[in-house]
Amino acid sequence: MPPTTAPVSAxxxxxxxxxxxxxxxxxxxxPQAVALASECEQLTFAxxxxxxxxxxxxxxxxxxxxxxxxxxxPLHLGVVEGLVQFLAVLASGRCAAIGDAAWPPAIAQSVQAxxxxxxxYRAAAPDLMxxxxxxxxxxxxxxxGFRRHHxxxxxxxxxxxxxxxAQLTGPVLAPGRISHSLFLFAAMLGLWTGRGxxxxxxxxxxxxxxxxxxxxxxxxxxxPSQLLLLMQMAQRKGWAPLAQPSLVLISGARWMREHTPQLxxxxxxARVTEFYGASEASYITxxxxxxRAHPQTVGQPFGNVQLRIGPTPHRSLPVxxxxxxxxxxxxxxxxxxxxxxxxxAELHDxxxxxxxxxxLDAAGQLYLCGRxxxxxxxxxxxxxxxEVEAWLLAQPGVAQxxxxxxxxALRGLRIHAVLHGTDLPAATALAAGCRAQLxxxxxxxxxxxxxxxxxxxxxxxxxxxxxQAAVAQALAGQPPAALQPWR
Numbered sequence: 001m002p003p004t005t006a007p008v009s010a011x012x013x014x015x016x017x018x019x020x021x022x023x024x025x026x027x028x029x030x031p032q033a034v035a036l037a038s039e040c041e042q043l044t045f046a047x048x049x050x051x052x053x054x055x056x057x058x059x060x061x062x063x064x065x066x067x068x069x070x071x072x073x074p075l076h077l078g079v080v081e082g083l084v085q086f087l088a089v090l091a092s093g094r095c096a097a098i099g100d101a102a103w104p105p106a107i108a109q110s111v112q113a114x115x116x117x118x119x120x121y122r123a124a125a126p127d128l129m130x131x132x133x134x135x136x137x138x139x140x141x142x143x144x145g146f147r148r149h150h151x152x153x154x155x156x157x158x159x160x161x162x163x164x165x166a167q168l169t170g171p172v173l174a175p176g177r178i179s180h181s182l183f184l185f186a187a188m189l190g191l192w193t194g195r196g197x198x199x200x201x202x203x204x205x206x207x208x209x210x211x212x213x214x215x216x217x218x219x220x221x222x223x224p225s226q227l228l229l230l231m232q233m234a235q236r237k238g239w240a241p242l243a244q245p246s247l248v249l250i251s252g253a254r255w256m257r258e259h260t261p262q263l264x265x266x267x268x269x270a271r272v273t274e275f276y277g278a279s280e281a282s283y284i285t286x287x288x289x290x291x292r293a294h295p296q297t298v299g300q301p302f303g304n305v306q307l308r309i310g311p312t313p314h315r316s317l318p319v320x321x322x323x324x325x326x327x328x329x330x331x332x333x334x335x336x337x338x339x340x341x342x343x344x345a346e347l348h349d350x351x352x353x354x355x356x357x358x359x360l361d362a363a364g365q366l367y368l369c370g371r372x373x374x375x376x377x378x379x380x381x382x383x384x385x386x387e388v389e390a391w392l393l394a395q396p397g398v399a400q401x402x403x404x405x406x407x408x409a410l411r412g413l414r415i416h417a418v419l420h421g422t423d424l425p426a427a428t429a430l431a432a433g434c435r436a437q438l439x440x441x442x443x444x445x446x447x448x449x450x451x452x453x454x455x456x457x458x459x460x461x462x463x464x465x466x467x468q469a470a471v472a473q474a475l476a477g478q479p480p481a482a483l484q485p486w487r
Contacts, residue, residue, distance in 0.1 A: 055088030097133035114338035145337030167247035170217030186221035223252035282331035313351035417444035
């Protein structure tokens, strides 16, 4: 194992121990500076502070004698009003749960019941009180809530400033719904730093472009699919490169590094960084993008993160060996709320694993293989579908790809690839390329093309279970209309 140091906390202004503490400060120091702006509404820091305090007064201040309750915010609020309500709940001393407007009524009711049934919570310090519950897609189909205390995000804000402070010179763009924790965090980062946040009711490449043009020194926080749409629109419309952004932070999914030169040409003055993290962990590692980087590397740990690889954090594997990724940091979540399932993270003596598998090199760089639950055993060897999917997605014409395994008497599992795209390469060409670039056992044996909308979970990730069921149906002689063999 490479040497590691104990996690350290980045310096935080002494008075700012709660996530919403900065609002009053900036309202006094720069009252007329823009705090929040969307397509529909704009608030200065003074206006934001006033609205938050007025709404908090309606909630009534928590008296500190009883455990603070949790409030599930209305699901259909606009993004600015949603942030105002979120901050108001925090200012009243309560915890805010943010759901998804796309939930069916039955799921919304189930989550509401789970939130209402939470037992009283008491903490040793105010910044260890819960302030936020977000939701991710659970393997059961029910949203899985993760609860956080103030300190975890205050530490996240602080390490962001410590790592990227030289580039945090303008507003933070958060072009997604705040039901996605990445965009909620980005908006709150803009408020915390006093730079303000630019938000959107619904992602639009044109709106994002306009917001970037109007915001010198801006930071864009985006998922890869948003950046691809932005680049495609810029190319289609012949837009000139953007000189304004100073920082682009990419997360939420693997960045397709073959697009790095195009992105860097679009934002030539910006530092472009991808980071690996999780809802339960916040930041884990980061790296400045490089198109020639090892396809599995996700960079170095943040300064307040410690990593180990092994079956447990106390049984570390040697450098280069694949195992569970364990981390320790002050940014970890508290616990789960609603729909706990087999995909849950595991805590062990202060160390957390989200059940991702990877390895460390001698320099302490982390390489991510994939999720433990997706690992396939074929021909007696371990295969991580994410590695093959990343290679497939780098091929021209492949818009989406999913690699799955189904029972096979000879190999244990037969590897199938389901592809989506308007101009797919021939399966024979893909198989030959896969054999040449990856090990032969990782090459899919059967190829399929998906027509129509690509199946996705509510969080926007590929719905692997739906695709696996469709392939199983096809092998049983009842192929769904959207699935066809590809040759």
